[in-house]
Amino acid sequence: MSGTIEDFLALLAAERGAAANTLAAYRRDLTAAEELLGDLSQADGEALSSLGKAWAHLAPSSVSRKSSALRQFYGFLAEEGIRSDDPSPALPRPAARRPLPKILSHDQVDALFLRVEEEAASSKPVSVRLLALLELLYGSGLRATELVSLPLSAVPRDAPFLTVTGKGDQARMVPVSERAVQALSRWLEVREGEGRFLFPSRGKHISRVRLFQMLKELAVRANIPPEKVSPHVLRHAFATHLLEGGADLRVLQTLLGHADISTTQIYTHVDAARLVTLVNERHPLANASLARRPKGD
Incomplete structure (x- = not known):
């Protein structure tokens, strides 16, 4: 080179x-x-x-x-x-259409959590760890690299937030749900290994590849096609489902750590019928009748 x-x-x-x-x-x-x-x-x-x-x-x-x-x-x-x-x-300039992100349905996400919660009931460290990983992927929208490299010090204590170092070494605060806090507490009780990482492995932290493999294996056990599940797909599901719930696009940009809001706008591929329903139900004039116009107008 x-x-x-x-x-x-x-x-x-x-x-x-x-x-x-x-x-x-x-x-x-x-x-x-x-x-x-x-x-x-x-x-x-x-x-x-x-x-x-x-x-x-x-x-x-x-x-x-x-x-x-x-x-x-x-x-x-x-x-x-x-x-x-x-x-x-x-240089070649192909007119490439940016594909819509793959997402999971609410039922598929529920199936993943149902399976991993059943397995974590055994308190086996590998199962409890997977539950914590899944909670942070879907509940906080972390990137795979951000998740596996979380330091032990990132675990929330007084406030339900994680300090995450994202792309370009940019730090951001992401909220952690009560479910995720409980899953992390369970993981810390059975966590094996030492070191500064929250999810240690062989003196460092688990790899992105291993995280990918664990999710594929979980998908099979949950009767979901494994090609539909990956860390990034769960991040997409986090964003899409928040947007469906009425989250502001700027808030979503902050949560995902996007430098440019045009990257976040890919998640506006929500169902058109849902948007129509949202306008009809939430707009200030939704329940107001049209004022009678004077004759001759």
Whole structure:
């Protein structure tokens, strides 16, 4: 990998506070492009346009992500005076529609909780831990990385809030339901292992991959297709179900830790009939009759 890519990644980390996962994704995309084109700092527009053919088998969203990484890279080269031109307009620009997030129905969420609560009744540490994890995923909308890396000190004591470090090392406060507080208390009673993490494993914390596996296995036991369940799907369910309940979009943005509200707006894919019902029932004029208009109007 060329030194210019390393310099670009260093800038993302130092000045933009990019998270480790974000840096890893940029590194993969830029390294893969360099394997196709050679030194990216020397590539011209014709070379970049050839990537469209090389990426033809990829989903539009993947092409958009790769192109975005390269556009930012060439912007960096121009700002640093390494290049006097910007060849990035030649990159593929697929007209990708952002897919609606997968969500679980209320019945499916209930089935997951019913199953995990039955298992946690045994007080086995693995079952109680899974209950606590599920409560925080669905009850607080945490990202997988945010959840598995929670420090032990994050457990609420006086106030029902968690301090979570999200993308870009941005901290935010998220509420914790009474159910989740009870689940966490049960987990702390049977928690095994030492260290600073709330969910320890092998001297560190459980991995995102292991969290993903545990949820898939729970879905099977709850008679739900495992492909429908993941940490991010539960985060989507948290957001969608809150919105259905009347939550404000700005509040939802804060809870989810979105830097841009346009990211939160994806959750406005709620049922149109529900929106009509909401207007008819909640609007100030919903129960007011139209004033009689004067004759001749």
